[in-house]
Amino acid sequence: MAASKEYAYFIKGNKLSLVEKDFSGTGSGLNYTYSAADGIELPSGGGTWKSPLTSVTNGIQIEYTHGGGYEFTYNSFVGYAAYVSLTDTNGTIAESTIIGSSTKGLYAIAAEGISINWGTYLSIGDYIVVRGDSDLSGLHRIHSFENYGGTNRAIVLDTRYPSSGANQRQGSLRVYYDVKPLLDEDSEIQIPRYKAVAISYYIKARLLEDMGKLKESEYFMAKFFKHLERHDDAKVWSLRQVMPGGHAIR
Amino acid sequence: MKVSELMERVGSEETGRVTAYLKDALEEMNMTSPEHVTSVGINIVADQRYYDLPADYVKILDIRIKNHANSSDEYRSIPRMIGEPPVEDAPDSHYGFGELE
Numbered sequence: 123m124a125a126s127k128e129y130a131y132f133i134k135g136n137k138l139s140l141v142e143k144d145f146s147g148t149g150s151g152l153n154y155t156y157s158a159a160d161g162i163e164l165p166s167g168g169g170t171w172k173s174p175l176t177s178v179t180n181g182i183q184i185e186y187t188h189g190g191g192y193e194f195t196y197n198s199f200v201g202y203a204a205y206v207s208l209t210d211t212n213g214t215i216a217e218s219t220i221i222g223s224s225t226k227g228l229y230a231i232a233a234e235g236i237s238i239n240w241g242t243y244l245s246i247g248d249y250i251v252v253r254g255d256s257d258l259s260g261l262h263r264i265h266s267f268e269n270y271g272g273t274n275r276a277i278v279l280d281t282r283y284p285s286s287g288a289n290q291r292q293g294s295l296r297v298y299y300d301v302k303p304l305l306d307e308d309s310e311i312q313i314p315r316y317k318a319v320a321i322s323y324y325i326k327a328r329l330l331e332d333m334g335k336l337k338e339s340e341y342f343m344a345k346f347f348k349h350l351e352r353h354d355d356a357k358v359w360s361l362r363q364v365m366p367g368g369h370a371i372r
Numbered sequence: 373m374k375v376s377e378l379m380e381r382v383g384s385e386e387t388g389r390v391t392a393y394l395k396d397a398l399e400e401m402n403m404t405s406p407e408h409v410t411s412v413g414i415n416i417v418a419d420q421r422y423y424d425l426p427a428d429y430v431k432i433l434d435i436r437i438k439n440h441a442n443s444s445d446e447y448r449s450i451p452r453m454i455g456e457p458p459v460e461d462a463p464d465s466h467y468g469f470g471e472l473e
Contacts, residue, residue, distance in 0.1 A: 126443040131435055132453045137422040138435065141457055144435040173421040178438055181416030185434040186426055191395045196385030256414050260428030304391055307376035311382050311394065313407055318373035322381040324397040325390060329382060346397075350405040 130171065140182065141171040192261050193310055194251050194301040228265060229258060231295065232276035240267055241274040243299045248278075251298040258295075261303060320349035325350075403428040409433065 128143040172180075231252075244250065244264055252258040263280040270276035277297075302309060311318055327342035355362070379390050402408055412426050416437075427434070436447035 124439045124443055124445055126441060127439050129437045129440045129450045130453045131450055132456050134422065136425055138425050139421050139456065140423060141421065154403065169408065172421050174416045175418060177418045178416040180413040181438045182414040182423065183436040184426060185409065186429040187400060187402040187406045187431045188410060188428040189395060189399045189430055191398055215463055241432055243384040253410060254412060256412055256424040256426050259426040273389050304394060307379060307387055309375045311373050311375065315373055315405065317401060318378065321394065321401065322378055322396040324400065325382045325393045328393045329384060349379065350401060354405050
């Protein structure tokens with residue numbers, strides 16, 4: 123059984139900063155131990171906040187909302203336990219495999235341990251949605267396929283990685299195919315119809331703003347938020363009350 | 373609803389402009405009224421303090437850590453600190469920023 127720990131976080135720019143309280147030197151996850159002979163023993167770590175003390179696989183779970191500007195189904199996916207690789211200055215995805223010079227600086231995903239021919243599911247120029255990797259979460263376009271321990275076992279994405287230097291990491295990815303981004307008039311907006319109506323108010327507001335009709339724009343923007351509020355309220359069956367605080371002026 | 377129907381509702385024939393505003397609207401909507409909710413798992417690395425937030429996030433709803441305040445492998449929400457610890461405790465605790473190393 124794993125020991126109980128104490129974590130906290132803060133946000134710094136586009137990074138999540140994770141710290142853990144160091145209770146080392148004491149037993150049972152307490153911040154002190156007591157014995158009749160020695161009295162109270164304080165932890166050697168001092169109970170201070172430090173960077174995580176131990177590695178934990180899949181230790182962080184971040185729940186978040188994304189823009190959702192694409193159509194895809196959760197049923198169409200491949201790619202468990204894939205390698206995410208950054209194609210470095212030599213264009214390598216792994217020591218034994220060389221990717222063409224045109225793909226330098228792009229992300230690549232290579233299936234590891236499972237036999238996937240990506241060409242079965244995807245074509246060059248297709249869109250995919252990646253889940254399971256923080257850097258790559260979201261929509262990407264296929265740049266090319268590469269051979270990696272088998273034909274078309276690696277895909278190179280049309281996505282540049284921001285930092286310098288080569289890097290490679292292994293993770294449990296899901297690559298969703300059958301993805302259609304919002305590109306043309308035939309695209310379906312994957313939200314409830316009621317919210318789609320709210321979005322029409324938002325777009326009206328922005329178009330009016332472009333024309334300099336600020337008063338009318340404000341009207342439609344207020345309608346947008348009101349519509350969203352009504353949608354959220356409809357999911358709550360009980361009375362919603364906001365109580366004044368203990369120090370409020372009554 | 374299709375984009376074409378949306379364009380008729382707003383009285384515009386400019387597909388590119390409406391699509392751009394549509395993407396803005398979806399992000400604004402997900403700020404105030406979460407619709408497209410997902411989660412990602414990240415490995416905790418000893419002595420590494422900074423971790424990438426998901427590339428496509430609009431709003432963070434919750435951050436849960438395995439074994440926080442329990443010893444039965446449960447994921448529990450962790451509190452947000454006010455301020456940050458003044459001490460960078462490990463030489464590579466800035467790993468993840470790259471340019472700060």
